[in-house]
Amino acid sequence: MFKVNGNQIEEFKLYLAKFIALKGISATREGVVASLKFLTTFIKEQLNGEVELLPTSTNPAIYTELRGKNSETVLLYGHYDVMEADDLGWQTPPFVLTEIAGRYYGRGCGDNKGQLLAQLLGIATYLREYGELPINLKILIEGQEEQGSRDLNKLVKKYQTSLLANIDYVLVIDGSKNVNGKNVIRLGNRGLLAFELGVKVATRDLHSGNFGNVSENAALKLIGYLNKCYDFRTKRVKIPEFYADIQPATTQELEWIKKLPLPQGQPGSNMAYYHKLMFEPTFNINGMQSGYTGAKLKTIIPHKAFVRCDCRLVWGQRPELIRRQLEQLYHEELARGELEIKFLAEIAPSKTDSSSPYLMELIKTIREVTGDCLIEPIMPGTVPNYVWTDTLKVPTFTVPFANFDQNNHSVNENISRQAFWNGIEIIYHFLERKKRYYGTNI
Amino acid sequence: MFKVNGNQIEEFKLYLAKFIALKGISATREGVVASLKFLTTFIKEQLNGEVELLPTSTNPAIYTELRGKNSETVLLYGHYDVMEADDLGWQTPPFVLTEIAGRYYGRGCGDNKGQLLAQLLGIATYLREYGELPINLKILIEGQEEQGSRDLNKLVKKYQTSLLANIDYVLVIDGSKNVNGKNVIRLGNRGLLAFELGVKVATRDLHSGNFGNVSENAALKLIGYLNKCYDFRTKRVKIPEFYADIQPATTQELEWIKKLPLPQGQPGSNMAYYHKLMFEPTFNINGMQSGYTGAKLKTIIPHKAFVRCDCRLVWGQRPELIRRQLEQLYHEELARGELEIKFLAEIAPSKTDSSSPYLMELIKTIREVTGDCLIEPIMPGTVPNYVWTDTLKVPTFTVPFANFDQNNHSVNENISRQAFWNGIEIIYHFLERKKRYYGTNI
Numbered sequence: 001m002f003k004v005n006g007n008q009i010e011e012f013k014l015y016l017a018k019f020i021a022l023k024g025i026s027a028t029r030e031g032v033v034a035s036l037k038f039l040t041t042f043i044k045e046q047l048n049g050e051v052e053l054l055p056t057s058t059n060p061a062i063y064t065e066l067r068g069k070n071s072e073t074v075l076l077y078g079h080y081d082v083m084e085a086d087d088l089g090w091q092t093p094p095f096v097l098t099e100i101a102g103r104y105y106g107r108g109c110g111d112n113k114g115q116l117l118a119q120l121l122g123i124a125t126y127l128r129e130y131g132e133l134p135i136n137l138k139i140l141i142e143g144q145e146e147q148g149s150r151d152l153n154k155l156v157k158k159y160q161t162s163l164l165a166n167i168d169y170v171l172v173i174d175g176s177k178n179v180n181g182k183n184v185i186r187l188g189n190r191g192l193l194a195f196e197l198g199v200k201v202a203t204r205d206l207h208s209g210n211f212g213n214v215s216e217n218a219a220l221k222l223i224g225y226l227n228k229c230y231d232f233r234t235k236r237v238k239i240p241e242f243y244a245d246i247q248p249a250t251t252q253e254l255e256w257i258k259k260l261p262l263p264q265g266q267p268g269s270n271m272a273y274y275h276k277l278m279f280e281p282t283f284n285i286n287g288m289q290s291g292y293t294g295a296k297l298k299t300i301i302p303h304k305a306f307v308r309c310d311c312r313l314v315w316g317q318r319p320e321l322i323r324r325q326l327e328q329l330y331h332e333e334l335a336r337g338e339l340e341i342k343f344l345a346e347i348a349p350s351k352t353d354s355s356s357p358y359l360m361e362l363i364k365t366i367r368e369v370t371g372d373c374l375i376e377p378i379m380p381g382t383v384p385n386y387v388w389t390d391t392l393k394v395p396t397f398t399v400p401f402a403n404f405d406q407n408n409h410s411v412n413e414n415i416s417r418q419a420f421w422n423g424i425e426i427i428y429h430f431l432e433r434k435k436r437y438y439g440t441n442i
Numbered sequence: 443m444f445k446v447n448g449n450q451i452e453e454f455k456l457y458l459a460k461f462i463a464l465k466g467i468s469a470t471r472e473g474v475v476a477s478l479k480f481l482t483t484f485i486k487e488q489l490n491g492e493v494e495l496l497p498t499s500t501n502p503a504i505y506t507e508l509r510g511k512n513s514e515t516v517l518l519y520g521h522y523d524v525m526e527a528d529d530l531g532w533q534t535p536p537f538v539l540t541e542i543a544g545r546y547y548g549r550g551c552g553d554n555k556g557q558l559l560a561q562l563l564g565i566a567t568y569l570r571e572y573g574e575l576p577i578n579l580k581i582l583i584e585g586q587e588e589q590g591s592r593d594l595n596k597l598v599k600k601y602q603t604s605l606l607a608n609i610d611y612v613l614v615i616d617g618s619k620n621v622n623g624k625n626v627i628r629l630g631n632r633g634l635l636a637f638e639l640g641v642k643v644a645t646r647d648l649h650s651g652n653f654g655n656v657s658e659n660a661a662l663k664l665i666g667y668l669n670k671c672y673d674f675r676t677k678r679v680k681i682p683e684f685y686a687d688i689q690p691a692t693t694q695e696l697e698w699i700k701k702l703p704l705p706q707g708q709p710g711s712n713m714a715y716y717h718k719l720m721f722e723p724t725f726n727i728n729g730m731q732s733g734y735t736g737a738k739l740k741t742i743i744p745h746k747a748f749v750r751c752d753c754r755l756v757w758g759q760r761p762e763l764i765r766r767q768l769e770q771l772y773h774e775e776l777a778r779g780e781l782e783i784k785f786l787a788e789i790a791p792s793k794t795d796s797s798s799p800y801l802m803e804l805i806k807t808i809r810e811v812t813g814d815c816l817i818e819p820i821m822p823g824t825v826p827n828y829v830w831t832d833t834l835k836v837p838t839f840t841v842p843f844a845n846f847d848q849n850n851h852s853v854n855e856n857i858s859r860q861a862f863w864n865g866i867e868i869i870y871h872f873l874e875r876k877k878r879y880y881g882t883n884i
Binding site (some may be wrong): 192232 | 725727749787
């Protein structure tokens with residue numbers, strides 16, 4: 001079994017340090033060109049691949065295709081763009097890779113530069129040993145993931161019969177391992193529909209004594225409208241057909257859930273817990289504001305109010321249908337201009353058939369390298385994997401390399417040295433197993 | 443008819459300038475001692491009265507009693523404390539009286555130093571002319587009005603059988619005239635019950651994907667609770683007995699309402715408009731907040747949420763009863779610690795019987811000085827007049843001298859020169875009419 005050795009450690013770390021230092025901030029585009037150049041050079045020199053830049057409305061994606069001996073073709077997906085790092089609380093400079101107590105710190109170490117580089121280094125190390133790949137690898141490295149992958153589905157649609165044709169399955173190396181440190185394979189994720197309801201009744205706040213009862217209150221109106229789409233008593237969403245198409249968990253999925261550890265201190269059964277997170281949609285308020293919110297009493301009638309909601313959607317639910325039905329529910333209010341709806345996110349849920357033959361192979365690979373591998377049939381959060389499962393219509397496995405406490409999108413982002421090495425080893429071993437498999441079968 | 447004349451103008455203005463310059467900020471107590479000294483000196487030298495300082499938990503009240511020839515006794519109420527003046531947007535220094543285009547600008551010009559001084563100057567001018575008063579005047583000048591008159595009721599209870607005994611009626615010179623510039627007499631006002639509902643479900647916000655459905659959402663819980671005390675569909679308050687004791691408007695009150703001008707651009711009838719403002723309670727949200735309220739989408743589950751409500755209460759409603767019933771309504775949630783209620787204000791409504799014989803006399807006085815006088819049976823806003831009508835049990839007439847656009851509590855506070863003069867003239871004429879009345883009746 002290949003293990004990262006002492007000589008390689010410093011070389012691998014150097015690549016990561018250089019990549020982290022280049023920034024590549026998604027929203028401001030700072031360091032995007034330098035990051036593209038770094039990856040292009042790496043792919044050319046280390047993987048002997050040609051790079052194609054795929055333009056988007058902002059940061060381009062990188063595409064490369066590495067030919068192997070057999071026709072099996074895997075798409076590896078990652079992203080080079082990172083969040084900003086201007087929050088207070090960083091204990092090391094965010095764009096200087098710093099190793100402390102077995103962890104690499106820096107913006108992007110976990111999300112996703114560290115995980116992306118582990119893939120590329122795994123392939124490079126394999127190529128140094130064997131000279132050629134056992135299967136075809138296509139690699140798509142996005143530059144808009146931290147802006148919600150806004151052009152990804154368009155891109156996939158554009159190239160699905162050319163660059164992205166003939167793919168057997170997709171490996172998404174992103175996210176975090178299980179809280180207890182075990183590696184995990186995810187087969188799907190909840191989708192997301194986020195929207196803001198806004199009410200404006202006047203041009204300024206009014207005195208609640210002088211105008212109370214003769215002027216409308218934006219906050220009261222807003223909550224009235226909110227009651228139309230959510231039943232606060234039964235905790236049920238009242239958007240028509242919201243629940244209609246939800247698909248139940250399969251026997252296999254329920255079995256996998258049974259094996260997942262219930263987080264410490266969580267009451268109830270792990271079955272109920274994970275069912276709620278994986279197979280039930282949510283209705284969530286993530287922010288609301290109206291009027292004066294300082295410390296004193298200020299007897300005003302607020303002239304505007306808003307509430308922002310996000311619904312996590314489960315398999316079977318279609319965000320575009322729910323969006324249309326929400327608009328239909330508020331048809332009259334919208335027509336009268338009394339309510340404004342802004343849609344902020346619309347990402348379909350994703351799911352890969354658990355009977356895919358590639359799954360068992362992946363589980364074995366990971367178990368051989370790290371000792372264990374849990375299956376999460378559905379990730380409770382949202383990633384844009386529907387572009388692979390629904391648009392490209394291929395099985396998709398999400399295999400996070402980063403530690404649970406990677407602090408992605410937060411201060412002191414990190415990847416543990418061990419997790420980084422294991423990532424490299426998993427990719428190397430994945431290719432070695434393919435070589436063995438095709439070697440014995442041909 | 444007495445009219446402020448050229449010689450007096452500069453003298454009166456000088457007093458106002460000195461009083462404004464002394465500050466007397468309610469919350470910080472800056473200039474309170476100087477303001478007390480100014481008033482004490484004025485009362486001694488100009489009204490020949492002795493001053494008693496009535497201690498409170500913060501700024502003392504000033505009390506004086508001026509003996510007149512007849513036993514009729516009127517209490518004049520005003521306040522010397524002012525709001526802070528640190529908002530941006532003042533076009534003149536707030537504590538330097540500045541005259542521009544027929545208005546005196548400065549913090550307190552309208553609320554209440556200008557109106558208070560007009561009373562004192564009216565009495566002083568009368569005394570210069572006639573040497574003695576026709577009736578007894580008791581004057582109570584509060585120093586806590588801008589902190590919600592927090593000790594006023596206690597004070598009135600303490601002195602109701604001594605200093606504040608044997609009062610025939612109270613004149614409250616505060617507030618603003620009608621929007622069309624006409625003087626007005628107010629016979630009552632709506633009360634106020636203000637409270638905050640707060641929910642806290644965790645120690646920090648959580649990721650709505652990772653925890654959506656397994657962790658509680660503070661904003662959803664809060665709105666659920668809010669639905670228990672307010673029906674957003676029918677717009678009815680669900681606090682038990684909220685509406686039970688409301689007293690209908692009398693025929694006389696309805697007749698007065700009929701004569702009040704409907705504000706420009708206001709649809710509907712003036713009857714419906716003023717009925718809503720004077721004889722119907724409100725349920726108002728003045729502020730609410732939960733979660734992230736910045737510009738972006740942030741898919742969090744907020745761990746806390748609050749909503750602040752103020753109810754304007756009408757005649758018959760008892761704030762202490764409604765407060766207790768609100769607590770009863772949330773008995774279980776409070777016992778479980780799932781909800782917190784903070785009561786922020788509790789002021790009873792006030793009402794003076796419209797058949798009081800003093801009313802016609804006051805109307806005549808004001809009409810003779812200014813040409814017209816409207817009657818507002820109830821002021822929609824809230825002042826602590828219940829201390830006179832309910833605790834002291836005497837008729838109370840609120841007679842604002844200040845212009846409608848006095849900008850009290852705001853920047854560029856002012857009183858129009860004409861309104862200030864008219865105030866002095868009204869008090870002077872009020873005393874002159876008393877003299878004539880008792881002269882012809884004795």
